[in-house]
Amino acid sequence: MFGRKASLLLITPALTMMAVLFLFPLASSLASAFWQDAEARWGMGNFWRAWQFYSADILFSLVIVVLATALVAVLAVAIAGYLTLGESRLFVALLGWLYRWPLFIPFVVAAQLMRTFLAKNGMMNTALVELGLLTPFTTQSFLDWRGIVITFVWKQTPFVALLLAGAMAALDRATIEAARNLGAKRLRLLLDVVVPQVMPSLASGLILSFVTMMSVLSVPMMINAENPTMLTVDMAWRINAYGDYGMANALGLIAYAMTGLVAWGYLRQGLKEKSA
Incomplete structure (x- = not known):
């Protein structure tokens, strides 16, 4: 007692x-x-008003985060796969050192970096002009929805890749070597043997990234000056401009529902696999 x-x-x-x-x-x-x-x-008045005023932003937020999550998945699998299956020790060590850097950079700093990197006269376009791939008249600014996606992918890929690399390193190497002995190429080995075994880690990392990207305010506010924009910007605007906490919280619950559906789908799939 x-x-x-x-x-x-x-x-x-x-x-x-x-x-x-x-x-x-x-x-x-x-x-x-x-x-x-x-x-x-x-x-439900606040929700109806939120949909009436911000339905385009709701769909925009969902599309942006889903697209960024898909790109994060592809890049994370590629990075973790090469760290696990790569044969060049120098390149593996260099990649293992470089890909972690965005982990230590806050989103607000990442957004400011991308503002100078993706601008019309930014570092990316300046480098392309110097290489002769573009002219000063053909450069364009990426400070729109593309800049949001690029920033999200750059920031979240190391997090998911780190989870995957750890999960892949813990795999039984005998299965990998057996597949190699049977003639499996590196890409087939990665997609058919390694990735299915680390799918729970991949799904967990992507869900956490989805939730994180849905909740970020600094990136869409600093990079995208156009409409539509993301829900976090709308929530901040409703509070700061109008003091309308009711609609801001309704928008927050809509974002929460979208992330909740993603998590529910993952949990349901996991329960099905365990029961099978």
Whole structure:
């Protein structure tokens, strides 16, 4: 009995922090999203207004994050696969050293870097002009939806690649060597033997990246000055310009629902595989 009370006493600070910093703000956001101040009653009014004003931004956010997640998956598999199956020790060491750098750079710093890198007269276009691949008159700015995707992919690929590289390094090398002895090429070996065995790690990394990219404010705000834009910018605008916490929280719950559906699909698939 004493041990049980001591255990409860030990976890009380953690539970208190979780209630204060997570559960209470979540409950407050839910109440604000469904409460209509103008009519002083509960309802879906904030959600209907959010869809009426920002339906294009909702779809834009979903497309941008899905596209960035797909590109992250491809690049992460390629990087982790070469780290695991690559034969050039020098290139493997160089790649292993380089790909981790974006992990230590905050999103706001990444957005500022991309503003100077992807601008019309930025570093990327200047380098292409110097190489003779473009002329000063044919350069174009990538500070639009393409810049958002590039920044998200550059920032999140190392995170997923690190998870995958660790999972691949833990695989039984006997299966890989057996496939090689049977004549499997490197690409086929990666896609048919290695990736299926690390799929849970890949899915977990992509879901975490999806949630992270959906919640970032600095990147779309600093890179994309056009419409449509992402939901985080709309939420910040509704609060700072109008003090409309109801619609801002409704937009937040819409983003939460999209990420929740992705996580639910992953969990459902995982349960099916375990039951099978």
